[in-house]
Amino acid sequence: MLLGIQAKAFPGAQLLVAKQGHIIFHQAYGFHTYNNETPVALNDIYDLASITKIIGPLPALMKLYEEGKLDLDKPFSDYWKSWRHVKDKKDITLRELLAHQAGLQPYISFMNDVMLKDGKLKKRFVKQKRTKRYNLEAYPGIYINKRFKKHIFRSIKHSKVEPKKTYLYSGLASLIYPELITKISGTPYYEYLQEHFYMPLNCETLSFIPSLNHYNNAIVPTEHDSIFRKQLTKGWVHDENAAIFGGISGNAGLFGTAKDLAIIMQMYLQKGLYDNKRYLKESTVNEFIRIQYPENNNHRGLGFDKPLIGNNLLPINKAYPAPESSTKSFGHSGFTGTFVWADPENQLVFIFLSNRVYPTRENRNLYNLNIRQALQQVFYQALN
16 A cells, blocks of 8 residues: 555555455555645545446345346347447347456547537537536536536437447446436436435445535545536545436445445345345346356456456466455456455455546556555565
């Protein structure tokens, strides 16, 4: 950790490790920024970035699946009607989407659609004050037309699909999942998560748009956004696509502490059970955490990331995650410098939260120095 801070891979971080359901290590390191003014505390809130995918839409999709409201192997267009007559998407299944086997584009930057070439925001899509129509708050003073969501869904509908079914990581379907969850469950996406998971699990800090929730906890900043918001982003989602959705999305947008993330990951590790209460069926968790398409060299589960195939034979600088991680382990990483992993075979939960994108996303030392894998390896070796 100190090496990472000294190398300016990140200004500060939280690290939590749990073994057999008990926290054995929980420390905060460094500061919120490189001016060394605000030390990181254990209850500080981090922007979780793509970890949102497995803590936000995924548990909801898992629950709807086990209730028989979603079928992994039926065409996704059965549920998302606008794809029904789209030749390259009408037969794609939810299983393929969750395993990143569908061939969708990795990313589309919708921020470009609300901006002019000179960097100013398009007035037909963005207003400085909230109105009934412009009610998606991307940042104070930036309100997006609610109809822009339909533009995003149309763009995804008409986006390119790779003709060959092979592993290609894509965040596009995660932009659709919240709308789908709301439609199928009859409950707004965030309310559904709070009702079925966050509140009963007592995960108080897991939330979207923490700036509006009046937490006593300090919120760790991410990046100096010189293009879209033109300010230091703090308490508002770093990811621009999630911001355009008003901060509540499926690809990014969740904030939280290492401790609250550990609760969710422990629930997954215990196959849907936590504190003697069942949140998901064991069979559901087993299905989602297994590799789906190993024959295509796709190491992913359903929503969950998994170790690379043959990971235990790789050196630390090539492995993902640590080579000691079992093949049954699963988790996810986030662009802002976040990482969560659970290993049922070793009964280990590992949570690392940092703001490596401060002050700029161009800082890749966290990856170059293999810090997350090395930290994981330390605990595997010490505990074994």
